[in-house]
Amino acid sequence: MNEASESSDPSAGQRDDAVPLSGPVIRALSVRKTYRLGAESIHALRGVDLSVACGEYVSIMGPSGSGKSTLFNVIGGLDKPDDGQVFIDEVDVAALDTFELAWLRCHKIGYIFQTFNLIPVQSALENVMLPMLFGGTSDADAQDRAAELLKKVGLGDRLLNKPTQLSGGQQQRVAIARALANDPAIILADEPTGNLDLATGEQIILILKQLTEDSDVTVISATHDHKMLAASHRVVYLTDGRITNILDRDQIDIQVGSIGTGGTLAGSAD
Numbered sequence: 573m574n575e576a577s578e579s580s581d582p583s584a585g586q587r588d589d590a591v592p593l594s595g596p597v598i599r600a601l602s603v604r605k606t607y608r609l610g611a612e613s614i615h616a617l618r619g620v621d622l623s624v625a626c627g628e629y630v631s632i633m634g635p636s637g638s639g640k641s642t643l644f645n646v647i648g649g650l651d652k653p654d655d656g657q658v659f660i661d662e663v664d665v666a667a668l669d670t671f672e673l674a675w676l677r678c679h680k681i682g683y684i685f686q687t688f689n690l691i692p693v694q695s696a697l698e699n700v701m702l703p704m705l706f707g708g709t710s711d712a713d714a715q716d717r718a719a720e721l722l723k724k725v726g727l728g729d730r731l732l733n734k735p736t737q738l739s740g741g742q743q744q745r746v747a748i749a750r751a752l753a754n755d756p757a758i759i760l761a762d763e764p765t766g767n768l769d770l771a772t773g774e775q776i777i778l779i780l781k782q783l784t785e786d787s788d789v790t791v792i793s794a795t796h797d798h799k800m801l802a803a804s805h806r807v808v809y810l811t812d813g814r815i816t817n818i819l820d821r822d823q824i825d826i827q828v829g830s831i832g833t834g835g836t837l838a839g840s841a842d
């Protein structure tokens with residue numbers, strides 16, 4: 573079993589960015605997801621086991637179609653597994669009623685989607701305000717915080733632009749600011765730097781990394797970006813719906829030159 577906690581000994585190598593000692597904030601147990609398209613069955617997840625500790629920064633690597641977005645949707649309570657369980661703070665997500673699940677999605681998890689999912693008719697400011705308004709924050713407070721978050725991601729001069737008036741990278745940054753809106757404990761980020769230039773990508777990684785260090789936010793990010801790998805505590809390698817390898821911090825430093833190529837890695841955890 574690919575229990576992620578296996579390789580996360582905080583004392584290893586006396587790292588100053590060591591994984592905190594507290595228990596897992598996310599636990600996926602034998603998660604399976606099969607999509608059915610007519611007569612065809614697509615096995616997107618074929619039994620995934622993963623534990624992620626509070627304050628940990630985990631990157632998910634894998635070729636297109638390997639199941640990364642599906643894993644995010646299942647971990648984030650946006651989709652249900654066909655088999656297996658997902659625990660958030662040791663609560664079985666499947667046991668939550670509609671209201672509890674909505675609360676979890678609104679307050680506990682910040683989502684950065686691969687396709688941004690911004691509301692086209694709303695400005696950047698309004699897009700970032702939205703989760704706060706859903707969560708009960710007053711209009712004035714939501715507006716102040718949204719402006720502050722947009723400044724943080726370098727968009728202080730684009731508050732009133734609509735998504736179509738922004739570049740892909742700028743839209744991505746609005747999506748990142750929106751994910752931070754309700755101070756989530758967990759951030760699920762699907763290719764968050766995929767559309768960003770080098771400098772902006774590094775800035776975003778720094779923000780996410782700082783959240784894990786300063787506020788014990790847990791980040792799980794699908795990425796092909798080597799910069800993100802270097803910031804990670806662990807890299808989980810997903811192939812054809814299965815975890816085929818987990819590298820911890822020390823191994824990432826050594827392998828960062830080859831890990832992003834999608835090539836076979838030595839020492840499979842299977």
Ligand SMILES: Nc1ncnc2c1ncn2[C@@H]1O[C@H](COP(=O)(O)OP(=O)(O)OP(=O)(O)O)[C@@H](O)[C@H]1O
Nearest residue numbers: 607608609614616635636637638639640641642643
């Ligand atoms: N709603 C759906 N209906 C049918 N098949 C789907 C659906 N969503 C995903 N799939 C299939 O499930 C598999 C995993 O898809 P997923 O989107 O999780 O991959 P991914 O690793 O995120 O890929 P990418 O890097 O391209 O984003 C793929 O074969 C995909 O075609």
Ligand SMILES: [Mg+2]
Nearest residue numbers: 640641686762
């Ligand atoms: Mg995807």
